[in-house]
Amino acid sequence: MKALVHAKIEGLDGLTYREMTEMQPAKGEVRVKLKTSGLNHRDLFVLTRHKTSDPPLILGSDGAGVIDAIGEGVENLQVGDEVIINPGIGWNEKSDAPPQGFEIVGLPGHGTFAEKIVIPAENAVAKPEYLTWEEAGVLSLAALTAYRALITRGRVRPGMKTFIPGIGSGVATFLLQFAKAIGATVFVTSRSADKCQKAIELGADKAINSNEDWGEALKGEKMDLVIECVGAATFNKSLEQLRPGGTIVTFGASAGDDVQFNLRSFFYGQYNLLGSTMGSGEEYKEMLQFIQTHQIRPVIDKMYKLSEFEQAFKRLEDAAQLGKIGFYVNE
């Protein structure tokens, strides 16, 4: 089968679209013939985290397709079932952190940028019927991350003033859609006037140019909740927008890890800083129920053939997208 594989050389230069051996599902596993898959920031990190001395690795965490083989002992699924992949392996129940041994599809195990993938049966979940294959393929990692960050961790409620700096990414667009579905008032930022415009079309109450003074642009309105996935570049500016007792949830640091802040201002403000990553199987199912109830569809930026991976990765690296970038994996 054809797959997008990383090996030998760190970074993008180590990626090739090539032939890989098809695997067989073992006990408790299923094999999915994928139709579509989704590109994530995580795939960029994997290019540097996957050791060049390790065996070749198929990238990709998101995907949707049809079950085409079933391992021993799998009862609730059958060949022909249309499924969407929960990329979190080994974290079933909602808890304050994943258990030991938790892994994400696409490192260390093979991922979804291939014609087929073998996964644990519990990670193959019925595809919501109202979603297209394109939408189902790009949904999982970003929507699950957004769900846990905003709903489990941030406990967003109707009327809460919610601030999402950096509206471009897939997760950010889900955050916006989810928060609006719940009835929050949502403020976003972007460097791009075009993305600001699209955010308004998606329901944002206000979209601010990132280069403006945020405090001025918000006219002194303070936020109940900030969902921060940009990192060092915006962390302190985000903190400044919080009302006393407000909450900032952090789950990303694409613009830098190292944060410096004033502890005294933090505790005088009685702020809450909550870390979040991914989510459990329970949250994954809650999220699917939630998007179905509110008929939320992923914002798709652009779909590529898997062989066009260079253009797709470049678009993500340049942060040129609004929403999700996806692949058709069976050409």
Add this chain to the structure above:
Amino acid sequence: MKALVHAKIEGLDGLTYREMTEMQPAKGEVRVKLKTSGLNHRDLFVLTRHKTSDPPLILGSDGAGVIDAIGEGVENLQVGDEVIINPGIGWNEKSDAPPQGFEIVGLPGHGTFAEKIVIPAENAVAKPEYLTWEEAGVLSLAALTAYRALITRGRVRPGMKTFIPGIGSGVATFLLQFAKAIGATVFVTSRSADKCQKAIELGADKAINSNEDWGEALKGEKMDLVIECVGAATFNKSLEQLRPGGTIVTFGASAGDDVQFNLRSFFYGQYNLLGSTMGSGEEYKEMLQFIQTHQIRPVIDKMYKLSEFEQAFKRLEDAAQLGKIGFYVNE
């Protein structure tokens, strides 16, 4: 009346023990003839925060005594009542942050380092009978801060592994006593072997020399809860002791405000960082009920006459104390 007053010169040099005019309680206020009062780190900060151009200010947030005059409209109190002072003015109900206008006794208004003080009637609370005057006088600010940080914010529960770096201060000794009363397992640190020994006597399960490698000293045991009041000097070491999904509550920064930390490690760890200061009137009453139930007595380091203020302030500045430093205010 005699009082300890700050004026004109920033810092300790601006402090004098001198005559001040006695005040009359206005509507809704009472006057308390103080027996004892307690010294806090806050009093050190006030020495730099109280503007030298402002009128002279009586310092002090903690105190206990007997009501000796009552303003108009005060119904539940009478002259002769033995009371303890809740130093938080204008924050009655438990909430995620104090309302606008919240103040602490001892800046901007006159404090408890005097023979008498006028305060709002709701801040004069019945003194727990089992406490001595010395114990009642040093209790309030530190015990309320510890209560909110550990119980409201940290949600400590029986069996939780709780870590308290820097066991010397009054707040830290309350944290230790409260956490043990609830049934937590408590680990503390101190630079002083003597304080480590006393912490064990107070019930700590383990006391670590601050200079040791904390991870090694804890033998890899990870903490559910860290209550951090030291600040920059220990913040990252404290974070490292948390289990995934663990919580760190911060309410002090005596050893530095500016903290630098890794955001990615933070959100991968799904940590919670919660700021806390003081507490509401509701929490103050809960705290009094709690210490009564568990018959907790403040750890008193040393009592001074108010005229001996220089020795008392020096002892606090040097962090030589274990527990609370107090004053007899009527000599």
